[in-house]
Amino acid sequence: xxxxxxxxxxxxxxxxxxxxxxxxxxxxxxxxxxxxxxxxxxxxxxxxxxxxxxxxxxxxxxxxxxxxxxxxxxxxxxxxxxxxxxxxxxxxxxxxxxxxxxxxxxxxxxxxxxxxxxxxxxxxxxxxxxxxxxxxxxxxxxxxxxxxxxxxxxxxxxxxxxxxxxxxxxxxxxxxxxxxxxxxxxxxxxxxxxxxxxxxxxxxxxxxxxxxxxxxxxxxxxxxxxxxxxxxxxxxxxxxxxxxxxxxx
Amino acid sequence: xxxxxxxxxxxxxxxxxxxxxxxxxxxxxxxxxxxxxxxxxxxxxxxxxxxxxxxxxxxxxxxxxxxxxxxxxxxxxxxxxxxxxxxxxxxxxxxxxxxxxxxxxxxxxxxxxxxxxxxxxxxxxxxxxxxxxxxxxxxxxxxxxxxxxxxxxxxxxxxxxxxxxxxxxxxxxxxxxxxxxxxxxxxxxxxxxxxxxxxxxxxxxxxxxxxxxxxxxxxxxxxxxxxxxxxxxxxxxxxxxxxxxxxxx
Numbered sequence: 001x002x003x004x005x006x007x008x009x010x011x012x013x014x015x016x017x018x019x020x021x022x023x024x025x026x027x028x029x030x031x032x033x034x035x036x037x038x039x040x041x042x043x044x045x046x047x048x049x050x051x052x053x054x055x056x057x058x059x060x061x062x063x064x065x066x067x068x069x070x071x072x073x074x075x076x077x078x079x080x081x082x083x084x085x086x087x088x089x090x091x092x093x094x095x096x097x098x099x100x101x102x103x104x105x106x107x108x109x110x111x112x113x114x115x116x117x118x119x120x121x122x123x124x125x126x127x128x129x130x131x132x133x134x135x136x137x138x139x140x141x142x143x144x145x146x147x148x149x150x151x152x153x154x155x156x157x158x159x160x161x162x163x164x165x166x167x168x169x170x171x172x173x174x175x176x177x178x179x180x181x182x183x184x185x186x187x188x189x190x191x192x193x194x195x196x197x198x199x200x201x202x203x204x205x206x207x208x209x210x211x212x213x214x215x216x217x218x219x220x221x222x223x224x225x226x227x228x229x230x231x232x233x234x235x236x237x238x239x240x241x242x243x244x245x246x247x248x249x
Numbered sequence: 250x251x252x253x254x255x256x257x258x259x260x261x262x263x264x265x266x267x268x269x270x271x272x273x274x275x276x277x278x279x280x281x282x283x284x285x286x287x288x289x290x291x292x293x294x295x296x297x298x299x300x301x302x303x304x305x306x307x308x309x310x311x312x313x314x315x316x317x318x319x320x321x322x323x324x325x326x327x328x329x330x331x332x333x334x335x336x337x338x339x340x341x342x343x344x345x346x347x348x349x350x351x352x353x354x355x356x357x358x359x360x361x362x363x364x365x366x367x368x369x370x371x372x373x374x375x376x377x378x379x380x381x382x383x384x385x386x387x388x389x390x391x392x393x394x395x396x397x398x399x400x401x402x403x404x405x406x407x408x409x410x411x412x413x414x415x416x417x418x419x420x421x422x423x424x425x426x427x428x429x430x431x432x433x434x435x436x437x438x439x440x441x442x443x444x445x446x447x448x449x450x451x452x453x454x455x456x457x458x459x460x461x462x463x464x465x466x467x468x469x470x471x472x473x474x475x476x477x478x479x480x481x482x483x484x485x486x487x488x489x490x491x492x493x494x495x496x497x498x
Contacts, residue, residue, distance in 0.1 A: 003259035003465040010252035106409040116434045159408045160355040163426045163446030177412045185365045197412030205454030216252045
């Protein structure tokens with residue numbers, strides 16, 4: 001297959017998700033994704049189902065969080081959560097706090113945000129978004145008999161560029177990188193440096209089908225069956241650039 | 250509109266593009282994009298139509314290029330082209346050369362690559378990809394009477410993450426950032442930091458519909474008519490993070 005038509009439909013009709021809900025069963029109920037389709041779910045809805053919401057008033061900020069919060073003009077409770085979810089601070093300048101999370105992802109605020117939640121509450125990232133994707137995939141299979149690939153998506157800011165795009169923070173049933181290195185181009189020449197982060201591109205594509213105020217927690221992508229595998233695969237952690245190869249730390 | 254179905258169809262059937270070809274007319278001939286659709290074209294095909302191919306054997310590397318090429322194990326002619334297309338070297342470590350191009354974009358190798366070209370040839374980026382997008386849009390309108398939005402896409406490596414995703418290096422008829430800051434979420438709370446780089450997400454989505462060896466130079470995206478404007482708008486240069494706000498230079 002060298003060119004294909006894609007369809008992306010929003011995951012509408014999902015009821016409000018609560019801790020302990022089997023998200024995969026709920027998805028199968030409203031969307032009936034086929035075995036060659038890809039289900040993309042927002043980090044927020046996955047975090048809700050996994051009980052990863054926190055009330056800021058319940059957080060006791062430590063000394064480091066209080067200091068950092070004062071220098072950045074932020075809520076000490078939020079900073080405490082960000083630090084406790086992180087193993088390294090990469091940048092803390094002006095109002096930007098970029099860390100490496102305990103799961104090894106470099107991003108702003110350890111991925112913690114408050115949009116579309118009750119006042120005073122924030123959502124932490126899933127503890128292991130690849131495990132989340134595998135579990136949701138298994139739940140969809142259990143409910144429907146078909147095993148679409150599953151991607152957990154979150155918005156991501158970029159060095160050098162304004163605005164966020166959605167990326168894959170977890171996945172199952174899809175190799176997150178489509179590696180063309182060593183393969184040949186149309187002229188038969190070896191491709192030198194083409195490794196496409198398809199899981200990130202799919203997360204971005206799915207994001208276009210919903211608005212930030214819609215309450216729609218994801219989408220189903222059709223037309224990429226060649227990327228869907230029976231094996232769960234390495235997960236989105238394979239998209240992390242090893243620290244030793246990272247020129248921007 | 251809060252959720253919408255998207256369709257992406259590859260731009261198949263385009264003849265080999267040569268310098269001076271009116272790319273917009275060729276696109277209108279094979280795809281008939283509607284006024285509420287978005288045409289995504291690869292940088293490579295735009296560069297071809299604009300005569301931005303260079304033969305490495307014709308390039309006379311200067312002293313700096315020869316030194317840098319030796320230390321990086323690269324072709325001095327290629328390095329000379331990269332330097333002449335750039336106004337600043339951001340990183341030159343191991344085999345990675347990241348520069349700010351003369352147009353103000355930070356990327357590897359000044360966006361120069363050789364895939365899907367005759368041996369010994371490389372393609373430079375368009376001199377002004379926003380101007381390219383505006384021109385192509387006008388050509389489509391001239392040929393078909395409808396003015397879809399146009400995006401010029403190129404692959405882009407990311408700090409911290411492996412693999413490339415396509416982004417928008419030029420656009421016309423679409424605001425590249427969908428800015429939700431100050432707007433309200435589902436709970437009526439103000440959204441603090443949600444500015445979505447929709448042009449980049451659309452470029453990424455379109456990339457999924459074609460393979461790197463397909464010769465398919467782009468795609469048409471349907472279902473995002475709410476993002477298409479009569480005005481050409483600020484172009485993809487609005488996606489560049491100002492140097493003063495950049496923590497990773």
